[in-house]
Amino acid sequence: MSATTTYNGNDTFHGWAASAKGAPLVLQEMTLKQWTEDDVEIKISHCGMCGSDDHYLCESWGPSTYPCVVGHEIVGTVTRVGKNVKYVKVGDRAGVGAQSGACQRCENCLTGNPNTCSDLKGFILTYGSRWPCGTPSYGGYADKWRGDQHFVFKVPDNMTNEIAATFFCAGITTYAPLKRTDVKAHSVVGVMGIGGLGHYGVLWAKAMGAKVIGMSHSDKKRDVALELGCDDYIVTSDKEDRKRYFKKMTHILCTGTSPDFQWEPYFDLLKVNGHFINVSLPKWDFPPFHTYDILKNQVFIHGSAIGSPNEIREMLKFAAEKNVRPWIQKYSMKDVNKAMENFRAGKPRFRFVLEN
Template sequence: MTNENASSFLCAGVTTYAPLKRWNVGPGSVVGVLGIGGLGHFGVMFAKAMGATVIALSSSDRKRDVAFELGCDDYVVTSDVEAMKKYDNKLTHILCTGVGEDFTWEPYFSLLESNGIFINVNAPEFSYPPVPLFMQIMKQIVIVGSAAGSPSVTEEMLQFAADHNINAWYKKYSMKDVNKAIEDFRAGLPRFRFVLEN
C-alpha cells in the first residue's frame, strides 16, 4: 500500500473498520451504510470485503453511481418510502456516517431486523432526537457509538485493506497548493479524502 493511500485510512478508515469488526460483520450480514462520503466510502468497502451484503442509504440519488462503483449491492434514497419498505426488517447493521438535521430514528429502526445494531460514528453539531424507546425495546435494537481504533486495530485495519486491495478515494495536492486544497475542501470537492505531499 502506498504512503498516500495508507495516510487516508488513519482516521476515517479505522473509525469505520473497528465497529464493523467489533459487531461481527461478515457473510450473512446485511449492512446499510447511511451517508456515502469520507467515512461512508470506507464503510462500504470494508463491509463488502468482510463478506456482507451492502446497501447504500442516501438522502438523494446523487451518489448512486459512486455507491455501485464502491461495491454496494443496492442503493436506497431514504426519502423514498416505497424503496425503504423493500428492506423492512432486513438489515443486520446500520453504519451511520452522516445525517441531516431532519434525522429521525423510526425509518432506520424499521429497516433493522430484531436484535439489529445501529452503529453511530457521526458527530454532528446538532442533537439527535429522542430515541423511540418502545420501538427499540420491541425490536431489541442495539445502539452503539464508536471512535477511532487503537494502534493495534489500526495496524490490523491497514493489513486488512492491503490484503483485500481496498484503496481510499483521494486527491493528492502538493504542499505548496495547500490553499487550493482548503478551497476544494470547503467546496465539497473532491471525493473523498485529501492528501498533502511534501
C-alpha cells in the first residue's frame, strides 16, 4: 500500500492563486504533488514577497502557467516526512526557497551546484514548474507546501519564523555571490537597488567587514539606507555623486536597474580586477558593452542564481554568528493583494512577509 493511501491528512491545500496575468489573488483549494518518501510537508506560517513573484504575476519573463500560487520564501512547521527524509523531522521549523528540486545527475548537480541544474525538466522552481508526477509546483502564498527534502532547511533555533523566511531567497541570492567573490575587510562594495535583495546585500557586506555604498535610483532611501548600515549613499543617475567613487569599488552587487542602464558608468567605479555581480532579472536585457571597457580594467562580470543547499546552510550559520537580521514588515496572508499593491509601489522597507 502506498504512503499516500495510508495518510490520514489530505492532498490538497489552500493557496492565493492568480487565474490570469495581473488578476487579483483569490483563495482556492488546489492539489499538492503526489507524495513520495523523499517528501516533506510544511504547515506554512510565513512567506516573504519577492520581486520575482511580481515578475511572474505580470509575465515579465514570458507567459506564466495558471492558476499559479507564487511565493518562495517559505517557513513553517514540518507536519509530515517520508521514510527517506533525513534533513528534518516532524515538529521542526523549516524553510524552502526558490528551488524545490534538481535532477541530482547532471554535472552541475554532482559538483554541488544544483541551483544551476542544467536539466530543464529536473530543475523544479518552487512555483511555475512541474513535478515528475505532472502536478504543477505551487509556492508559499498558501497554508501548506509539499516537496523534496533536499531543498528543505531547518530554521536555526535563535531565529523566529518571520525573520527566517526571507533568507531563503533574498538572503541566499545576495550572500552566495558576495561570499564566492571573497568580500572581506577593505573591500568596498556598491549595492545597486536598495530593495529586498539589496538590503540583504548591505547587511551581508557589512557583516563580512566591507565598506558599503548604497546605490539607489532616487534620493528617497538615503536616510533609511544609512540607518541600515551603508557607509555612504549615491544616486546612480547623478554623475557628480558617482565621481566620488571613481575606481574605488572592489565589488558592485546589482539587484535592480532602470531600463536605461549602461555599463560604462559602473565599470568606471570599479578598481582593477573589480567584480560586477548581477543578480537582478528585469524584463529587459542588459545592453552590449564595448569590449575594450572590460579589458582595460580587467573587470569580472558575474551572474548568480539563488544559491546551493550547502551555501544556504552556510548562510544560516553565518547569519546566526554575525546576528544578521533582515528588515521586514508583516502583512496578514489574507491581505496579500494589498501587500502586492504596496510592493509594486516600492513601499517595502525592505521586505514584506505574509503571515498565516
